[in-house]
Amino acid sequence: MRIGPQYVATRRGLLRAGLAGVLVAGAAPAEKSKVVVVRDPALRAGGGAPDSGRVLKMLDRAMQSFWGGDSPMDAWKKAVRPGEVVGLKVNCLSGKGAATSPVLVEAICERLQQAGIPQKDIVIWDRLNSDLESAGYRVASRTDRIRCIGNDAAGYGTELAVYGSAGSLLSNTLTRTCDAVINLPVLKDHGIAGVTLALKNLFGAIHNPNKYHTNVGDPYVADVNMFPPIRQKVRFTICDALTAQYEGGPSYMPQWSWPYNGLMVARDPVAMDYTGWQILERKRAEKGMKTLREMKREPVYIATAAGRGLGTNDPKRIDVVEV
Amino acid sequence: MSRFVGQDAILRADRQSAPAGRVTNPPQVGNLPHMGRRLFLQALALPCLGAVESDARFTVEARFYDKLPYKKIKCKLCPRECVIDDRERGYCGVRENRGGTYYSLVHSRVCAAHVDPIEKKPLFHFLPGSMAFSVATAGCNVNCKMCQNWDISQSRPEQVTSTFISPQNLADLAGRNQCPSIAYTYSEPVVFCEYVLDSAEAGRAAGVKSVVISGGYVQEEPLKQLCRRVDAIKIDVKAFTDKFYKEIVNGDLKAVLNTLVSIRKSGVWNEVVYLVIPTLNDSDDEFRGLARWMKAELGPDVPLHFSQFHPEYLLKNLPVTPVPTLERAKAICDAEGLHYVYIGNVPGHPAESTWCPKCRRVVVERAGFTVRALHLDKGKCHFCHQAIPGIWEG
Ligand SMILES: [Zn+2]
Numbered sequence: 001m002r003i004g005p006q007y008v009a010t011r012r013g014l015l016r017a018g019l020a021g022v023l024v025a026g027a028a029p030a031e032k033s034k035v036v037v038v039r040d041p042a043l044r045a046g047g048g049a050p051d052s053g054r055v056l057k058m059l060d061r062a063m064q065s066f067w068g069g070d071s072p073m074d075a076w077k078k079a080v081r082p083g084e085v086v087g088l089k090v091n092c093l094s095g096k097g098a099a100t101s102p103v104l105v106e107a108i109c110e111r112l113q114q115a116g117i118p119q120k121d122i123v124i125w126d127r128l129n130s131d132l133e134s135a136g137y138r139v140a141s142r143t144d145r146i147r148c149i150g151n152d153a154a155g156y157g158t159e160l161a162v163y164g165s166a167g168s169l170l171s172n173t174l175t176r177t178c179d180a181v182i183n184l185p186v187l188k189d190h191g192i193a194g195v196t197l198a199l200k201n202l203f204g205a206i207h208n209p210n211k212y213h214t215n216v217g218d219p220y221v222a223d224v225n226m227f228p229p230i231r232q233k234v235r236f237t238i239c240d241a242l243t244a245q246y247e248g249g250p251s252y253m254p255q256w257s258w259p260y261n262g263l264m265v266a267r268d269p270v271a272m273d274y275t276g277w278q279i280l281e282r283k284r285a286e287k288g289m290k291t292l293r294e295m296k297r298e299p300v301y302i303a304t305a306a307g308r309g310l311g312t313n314d315p316k317r318i319d320v321v322e323v
Numbered sequence: 324m325s326r327f328v329g330q331d332a333i334l335r336a337d338r339q340s341a342p343a344g345r346v347t348n349p350p351q352v353g354n355l356p357h358m359g360r361r362l363f364l365q366a367l368a369l370p371c372l373g374a375v376e377s378d379a380r381f382t383v384e385a386r387f388y389d390k391l392p393y394k395k396i397k398c399k400l401c402p403r404e405c406v407i408d409d410r411e412r413g414y415c416g417v418r419e420n421r422g423g424t425y426y427s428l429v430h431s432r433v434c435a436a437h438v439d440p441i442e443k444k445p446l447f448h449f450l451p452g453s454m455a456f457s458v459a460t461a462g463c464n465v466n467c468k469m470c471q472n473w474d475i476s477q478s479r480p481e482q483v484t485s486t487f488i489s490p491q492n493l494a495d496l497a498g499r500n501q502c503p504s505i506a507y508t509y510s511e512p513v514v515f516c517e518y519v520l521d522s523a524e525a526g527r528a529a530g531v532k533s534v535v536i537s538g539g540y541v542q543e544e545p546l547k548q549l550c551r552r553v554d555a556i557k558i559d560v561k562a563f564t565d566k567f568y569k570e571i572v573n574g575d576l577k578a579v580l581n582t583l584v585s586i587r588k589s590g591v592w593n594e595v596v597y598l599v600i601p602t603l604n605d606s607d608d609e610f611r612g613l614a615r616w617m618k619a620e621l622g623p624d625v626p627l628h629f630s631q632f633h634p635e636y637l638l639k640n641l642p643v644t645p646v647p648t649l650e651r652a653k654a655i656c657d658a659e660g661l662h663y664v665y666i667g668n669v670p671g672h673p674a675e676s677t678w679c680p681k682c683r684r685v686v687v688e689r690a691g692f693t694v695r696a697l698h699l700d701k702g703k704c705h706f707c708h709q710a711i712p713g714i715w716e717g
Binding site: 156 | 393394403406408409410411412413414415416466468473477478479481482573636637
């Protein structure tokens, strides 16, 4: 796995967290950025909603393939460490259908607990309580259980984070509550920014995302991801590709959604975004639709993010592992 | 505020400290639900609403938008023309698509209210020495890197503490605080346009004027409606290059110039402010270009204020504008034939005063935001009877 500069910045934090071994093991610069894509054609036994047991199994395969180890639990123990507060940054703005599936988040919470993260140290979060609820989550603030909270309730800090063209206040959940964040975007199209995947999902951590959609989100998406708390705390991404959407996003448009029946895991958000973007382009081509470039919404922020050192968008340096 | 703290204390603070346009002593934006201006509003003895409280009474259908297929809408308030999906907001952050209907979330949702001298807006040819009941809601349709009120302009309404002030209440408050005008200011009145229109109408019925302090990034139709209802508009021309507007403002110079021409045609009193930022918009060519454009398109009598920049928000790396730079700007524009060129945010500078263009004597003497002497008789120079354009009497 390629270690981009963001991991240099996070190195001290990871060392403190006892995860140095992970980094050292993957530190050879020649190595590629790994993106694991797992699919299960039998995910929807009855043809409807994904089967929760199969989602859990698919998650296990994805995690083990990405992190290695003899068992899924070995993999989780490489990803997180007891004592850490782990945030799950879901994507709920568009409500049910185009949001991170609760069935996936349940599976992640189950494995986190088995890996030694108690309920009190798990926080599901997004921008608004109402967004979370519209996606099927129940807002919960008791600190002895799994918390589920919007930034509107948790608040934002007072220090302006500034990088390049972006200046924002950051969610308290990100900066104060969480030690590590697992980024949980959805594989989908975005009518302004082209696609919304790992990088764009972090707009949910800032107080002014509406300011950063101009110019197809470039360079704003990349710049927001350069804010130190985001670089330091977002540890890896599990992209919900159970149902994917190739047009009409970010709102849920069933006519342009399809059961991809998959999950993707990566630590490099740029490689994740590039890979997910190509999946959406292939589906668009299959449906006879124009490319995002032709639609004047090519997600060029992905290349900008690569230029910032956040990861790689070079297909020769991305190792897509299909499981 | 003045009724409780005492007018003198307020005036002293206002007239001496904050730069023009800035909310005086803005509290830091803090944690929800206490982010923003609770203290500020408590001083007005108005109920304050936390961010998590219901927004129903602030929510009115927006007046300027088109409905599109798939529950999308296209906003027609400003030239940006945001196309917005269901459940999403426009660039301004204060207007939201709910199921294919577009709503303003900031009608009567006041996050800053203050009694300011009209000179602080600045409007120099409009009821000099009077106070303006000044209000803002959250939100803005541009994102200037030098914004001095970014904590409200770049926030969403639920991220700042607000209070409900209906248009009628606003007109009453202005009257009770001896303010002959309401100023819509601090953030960007274009984004709370519906509230401005309704309040200006309520104000007129109560004998209170309305003034709009804006960046001028607005479409023709809402601008026309504003011009029909308000008494003065101050427009910030933030630079005279497209580059600056693109890189520093995220706006469009041409649209702002169109706005100025439309205001001129409408007959509404208009003044222009240009914040001079070292290295970014302080070239002779720009000052000369602006002066020539103004003289040709607006005439020589529209007041032009060159204001001193103070490092703020995303431009903290730049210094305060040197006074000689402001003097150079004024000299260039004077030479181009503009009649009323001022220097702002430099208390005590002679170019704060209004000079008669004919006899070259001071007709309105100012120090900071204080009017020291007024030598005008029914809008004419007391010494030579030259007509000085403006709205001098209420
Ligand atoms: Zn005279």
